[in-house]
Structures are given as structure tokens and as C-alpha cells.
Amino acid sequence: MLIDFFFTLKDAKIPVTIKEFLTLLEAMQKQVIDTSLDDFYYLSRLTLVKDEAHFDKFDRAFAQYFKGIDGAFADNASVPLDWLVQRMKRELTPEQIAALEKFGYDKLLERLQELLKEQKERHEGGSKWIGTGGTSPFGHGGTNPEGVRIGGKGGNRSAVKVWEARSYQDYDDEREIGTRNIKVALRRLRKFARQGAAEELALDDTIRATASNAGYLDIRMQPERRNNIKVLMLFDVGGTMDDHIERTEELFSAARSEFKNMEFFYFHNCVYDYMWKNNRRRHSERFPTWDILRKYPPDTRLIFVGDATMSPYEILQRGGSVEYNNEEAGSVWLQRFTTAFPKFVWLNPEPEGLWQYRQSVGIIRQLMNHRMHALTMSGLEQAMRLLSK
Numbered sequence: 001m002l003i004d005f006f007f008t009l010k011d012a013k014i015p016v017t018i019k020e021f022l023t024l025l026e027a028m029q030k031q032v033i034d035t036s037l038d039d040f041y042y043l044s045r046l047t048l049v050k051d052e053a054h055f056d057k058f059d060r061a062f063a064q065y066f067k068g069i070d071g072a073f074a075d076n077a078s079v080p081l082d083w084l085v086q087r088m089k090r091e092l093t094p095e096q097i098a099a100l101e102k103f104g105y106d107k108l109l110e111r112l113q114e115l116l117k118e119q120k121e122r123h124e125g126g127s128k129w130i131g132t133g134g135t136s137p138f139g140h141g142g143t144n145p146e147g148v149r150i151g152g153k154g155g156n157r158s159a160v161k162v163w164e165a166r167s168y169q170d171y172d173d174e175r176e177i178g179t180r181n182i183k184v185a186l187r188r189l190r191k192f193a194r195q196g197a198a199e200e201l202a203l204d205d206t207i208r209a210t211a212s213n214a215g216y217l218d219i220r221m222q223p224e225r226r227n228n229i230k231v232l233m234l235f236d237v238g239g240t241m242d243d244h245i246e247r248t249e250e251l252f253s254a255a256r257s258e259f260k261n262m263e264f265f266y267f268h269n270c271v272y273d274y275m276w277k278n279n280r281r282r283h284s285e286r287f288p289t290w291d292i293l294r295k296y297p298p299d300t301r302l303i304f305v306g307d308a309t310m311s312p313y314e315i316l317q318r319g320g321s322v323e324y325n326n327e328e329a330g331s332v333w334l335q336r337f338t339t340a341f342p343k344f345v346w347l348n349p350e351p352e353g354l355w356q357y358r359q360s361v362g363i364i365r366q367l368m369n370h371r372m373h374a375l376t377m378s379g380l381e382q383a384m385r386l387l388s389k
Helices: 002-011 018-029 037-048 052-066 094-099 105-118 179-186 203-212 239-258 289-295 330-340 352-357 359-367 377-388
Strands: 138-140 192-201 221-227 230-236 261-267 301-305 344-348 372-374
Touching: 002 018, 002 052, 018 037, 037 052, 179 239, 179 377, 230 239, 239 261, 239 301, 289 330, 301 377, 330 359, 344 359, 344 377, 352 359, 359 372, 372 377
Parallel strands: 230 261, 230 301, 301 344, 344 372
Antiparallel strands: 192 221
């Protein structure tokens, strides 16, 4: 049985190994858990999954293999899925909802097992059996302030336990990411230095000074450690980037929080001879690109953010810009940036599966020495590792 479970995880692209699988079997042989599906879930995740980025994949594979609650109870106590087809919804008054009985967690599970043994047919509505659209604590689609949801979508969203719940959707490294996970990935790009006033306890120095002072406490302070990395971020705005505003804003917010030494500028489609910092005043407050190239030191980490989706002429030809007659091609300016700042990457919010259909993406990737990464958890972590070298 567990051999098939192992291959189900492999098919889900979870990097499980034979050694980890043998560890799971050994733990079960020594009976380190009780005979329940919940305990087996936590034990198998602990022994087989090395990276929390795969937790969501594991949840999906586990649910697919064990098919919900079928393995949690006795073989003769399974619930046919067709019982759980929702055909009706009931609306209750606040007084009726307040009057519904609350079992408590332990009693809920005990009562559920009793009903699984007693119930022989599908049930809809009502307050006792496992079913849909009723007030029973068991089933789905009904109204009960405290229950166990089995299959389907919740009705009152108040279940105390949800079978097959996926608690780690944010950790899938193939998913698009939010601000919290972006911050975690950006922290891979760190180089700490102590700067500023002495405001933090220097524990090691305090111990040494106290020991040298015949045991009399001699407190020593030191400047706080701060991330000394310098970052320059260049954001593509407008046009097709309007489809990626939310994720780009999340990245910008996270970067401003994580990097104290960060500067940013905007451009449209490709970099030319000027950029700007305020999109409302982009035509009146321009920053010459030459000044930006000369202002920041070579050890600055350069991060382009854009979908690289445009006409190839905008990259390769003089006058190719859609806004004005640029004297030099965008490719020339991109090469100047990569020469001035050897540590650079390009983050692309467009799904990586579409890159092959965009000629301009291929051109930009080549100009970036293939340092283009998708704006996913995995892609962002790869980019930060590259910048940290």
C-alpha cells in the first residue's frame, strides 16, 4: 500500500527518497504514532518532505491517494460520495442559529463515528444525519456554528475540522507569491555590517569585559547589524505590465521593507536615455540614464522587473520606442547597465510557460545572459542566490 503512496508523491514532483521512505516504515514499525490518518499525515510529512515549499504539493497528493476520510475510520463506515451532493440550502433566523447545539470537539468526532456506523443512505436537510443543507454538525452546505465539514464547500464557514484542508498553499514554489513570501525570499540577499550608534548589547564583549573585571558586570554595547546590500530596481510600467500590477506592487513593498539601501526608477518596455520616479510627472521630472549609471557603485545589485513583452524593434532599433524617437537602441542601454553592475537579474511576472511565444522575451534573456527568472517563490529564490554570489 505505502509503495503506491511513495510513487504518488514522486508523481507530484515531491523529491522524496528511498532513505526517507524507509525511515517512515521504521517509525511505523516501532509504533511511534497511533493508528489514525491524522497521525500518519503528520508523520509522513515530517519524514518525507524536506522543504516547506513542497507542503502544498504533499497535501494535494495525500488527499488524492487517501481520498479524504475513507482511511480514517473502519472499512464498513465509509461515506458514499453521492450522499454529499448539495441540492438545497436552508436559511435560518439568528435565533435558530443561536439555538443549535454545540457538541465540543471530542464529542463531535465521537458522534461522527456513531453516525458513520448507523447511517445507511443519503440524507439532505435535517439536524441529525451526515448530509447537506441542514443543521447537522456533519456534512456540508448547511448551517451549524460548530461542526465537521465532509466534502463540498462550507455553508456557514464555521467548521472546527475540515478534511483534506490544504494549509500550506502559500509555500508551493510554483505558485505566484505574496508580500510575506517575497520578504522571505529577498532575505537570501544579505550582507550584514554594524553601522550607526552603539544601541545593541554586545554579549560576547560583555562576558569578556566582566571576566577581566574580576566578575564585576561591565556592559558593552555595539551598533546594530544592518543589511549592507545596495539595490537598484528598475520597474517596467504601463502597457502589458498593467496585468501584473498587484504582484509588482507586492514585490516593491517587500523590497522597500527588506533593503534599506535601495533606489528605484521606472521605464516603459525597454530602457532608453531617461527614466523617472513618479509616473504622474514622468514627462516633467526625468532622470538621465547616464547619471544613474554613474551615480551608483559597481557592487550595487541591479534588478530589472518587467514582462519583456514588446515589439523586437523597441529593443534592437534606433527610434524603436513607442513614445519618442530614441537616438540609441534599447539593447545598447541594457548592455551598459549589465556592464556597470555585474550582479544583475531580470524578474519576469509573465508565466514562464509563455516566454517561448514572445520573441522579445528571448531577446531580453539573451541580453541578460539568461539571468531572467519568473516572479514565483522558486524563481525569486534563484535570483537572490545569483545576486548574493
